[in-house]
Amino acid sequence: MEEGFRVEGKVCNIFIENGFENFNKDLYETKLKTKNIYKSGMSTVQKFDISSIYDSILVITDQNVCDTQLNRFIENLDKSNLYKYVIEAGEESKSIDVYEEIMKYCIQINLSRRSAIIALGGGVVGDLSGFIASTYMRGIDVIQVPTTLLSQVDSSIGGKTGINLGKLKNIIGTFYQPKLTYINVNALKTLPDREFISGMAEVIKYGLIYDYEILDYLIINSQQILDRDTDKLNHIVRQCATIKSEIVSKDEKESGLRKILNLGHTFGHGVEKLCGISHGEAVCIGINMAFNLSLKKGFVDNDYYSKFIDVCQKYGLPLRFSGPNEKEVFNIMKNDKKNGFGKLNLILPTGLGKVEEFIQDYDSIEKDIIEIITMCKNK
Numbered sequence: 001m002e003e004g005f006r007v008e009g010k011v012c013n014i015f016i017e018n019g020f021e022n023f024n025k026d027l028y029e030t031k032l033k034t035k036n037i038y039k040s041g042m043s044t045v046q047k048f049d050i051s052s053i054y055d056s057i058l059v060i061t062d063q064n065v066c067d068t069q070l071n072r073f074i075e076n077l078d079k080s081n082l083y084k085y086v087i088e089a090g091e092e093s094k095s096i097d098v099y100e101e102i103m104k105y106c107i108q109i110n111l112s113r114r115s116a117i118i119a120l121g122g123g124v125v126g127d128l129s130g131f132i133a134s135t136y137m138r139g140i141d142v143i144q145v146p147t148t149l150l151s152q153v154d155s156s157i158g159g160k161t162g163i164n165l166g167k168l169k170n171i172i173g174t175f176y177q178p179k180l181t182y183i184n185v186n187a188l189k190t191l192p193d194r195e196f197i198s199g200m201a202e203v204i205k206y207g208l209i210y211d212y213e214i215l216d217y218l219i220i221n222s223q224q225i226l227d228r229d230t231d232k233l234n235h236i237v238r239q240c241a242t243i244k245s246e247i248v249s250k251d252e253k254e255s256g257l258r259k260i261l262n263l264g265h266t267f268g269h270g271v272e273k274l275c276g277i278s279h280g281e282a283v284c285i286g287i288n289m290a291f292n293l294s295l296k297k298g299f300v301d302n303d304y305y306s307k308f309i310d311v312c313q314k315y316g317l318p319l320r321f322s323g324p325n326e327k328e329v330f331n332i333m334k335n336d337k338k339n340g341f342g343k344l345n346l347i348l349p350t351g352l353g354k355v356e357e358f359i360q361d362y363d364s365i366e367k368d369i370i371e372i373i374t375m376c377k378n379k
């Protein structure tokens with residue numbers, strides 16, 4: 001498969017590559033396109049060089065990515081005025097405390113409005129870095145360089161940034177588009193299996209919300225995908241990134257269409273922090289709950305549900321959770337960002353590759369929701 005696939009949406013600039021080598025060139029091309037190269041840099045720049053575009057660069061990454069990918073990535077960068085900040089790996093880093101620590105560091109190294117932040121890592125690094133960039137000095141450039149499957153197909157695209165508070169996911173955040181999303185699919189080669197599989201949940205989501213044929217592709221090619229064949233990874237990432245870019249370009253701030261990307265998330269966010277499981281695992285369990293509600297309401301049939309189960313089993317994704325009681329989960333669901341006027345807003349499967357909004361008063365839907373949560377709990 002040829003290198004350098006580019007996805008250009010109304011609000012997204014994405015390059016999908018097989019290495020980090022083209023980073024400077026792709027960034028330069030993107031900045032030229034947005035006519036945002038500083039005049040002082042224009043006349044002197046002969047080579048693609050990030051230091052001619054930004055006065056300082058802060059690379060935010062986590063400890064695991066630092067150990068596996070950071071050196072490969074910065075190999076291609078000018079080292080003058082290049083700073084790095086390494087956070088602890090894991091969801092706990094999407095916190096006010098870590099946000100504050102990094103803000104202090106930005107001030108200490110004199111990051112300016114002519115500087116940029118590069119988020120090198122998974123969705124945790126990406127969401128946190130995007131939020132920092134969107135609020136530091138009221139906003140400086142952020143470049144996403146995602147290194148997990150989940151972040152390559154989903155979180156690095158579309159500009160949702162955020163941190164958590166208590167058990168609530170992304171409850172503090174902004175919509176803030178990265179200048180560039182630079183994806184090296186071969187960075188996935190060092191990702192632990194469990195994290196890779198977790199990302200498959202969001203890939204399956206695209207099949208359910210937008211393109212049913214993705215599910216067949218995932219079933220037929222499961223072994224090569226699990227073996228992380230470069231062509232197969234390129235195929236999946238290109239397809240998902242294109243879909244996400246299309247959706248976000250039509251509805252950047254989630255007033256309508258974009259809500260479909262939230263399939264399984266109202267239920268999933270309900271269990272994610274309570275159970276201490278990964279986002280992808282929680283989303284998969286959440287989609288299973290959404291399917292069960294759809295089945296109960298007669299929106300989908302058992303054949304379609306079996307297909308979903310089949311693809312999840314091929315990748316060893318969880319469909320059930322253990323631990324918290326149903327009421328605790330429901331209480332978290334009531335804080336979902338799609339809700340309003342005392343109504344729960346769910347995205348449910350209603351046909352092959354099709355989902356719709358389902359909005360109900362908390363009081364009238366509570367019994368059904370508790371029943372569904374109970375069905376999806378390990379006995």
Ligand SMILES: NC(=O)c1ccc[n+]([C@@H]2O[C@H](COP(=O)([O-])OP(=O)(O)OC[C@H]3O[C@@H](n4cnc5c(N)ncnc54)[C@H](O)[C@@H]3O)[C@@H](O)[C@H]2O)c1
Nearest residue numbers: 064068089122123124147148150155160187190191195279
């Ligand atoms: N903004 C959005 O649109 C959006 C979309 C989906 C998910 N999210 C958020 O993304 C987060 C989950 O992201 P995630 O699944 O990438 O988790 P993550 O960022 O925690 O990464 C998973 C693990 O993989 C490690 N890792 C990352 N890349 C690696 C590599 N190439 N080699 C070795 N190890 C590597 C990390 O250190 C971490 O331990 C959640 O907080 C979720 O809410 C946001």
Ligand SMILES: O=C(O)C(=O)C[C@@H](O)[C@H](O)[C@H](O)COP(=O)(O)O
Nearest residue numbers: 154158160169170258261262265337
């Ligand atoms: O990009 C979107 O829009 C999504 O909903 C993608 C989701 O996969 C992602 O987990 C997102 O962070 C959830 O957003 P939230 O608004 O429910 O916190």
Ligand SMILES: [Zn+2]
Nearest residue numbers: 202265279283
């Ligand atoms: Zn998600």
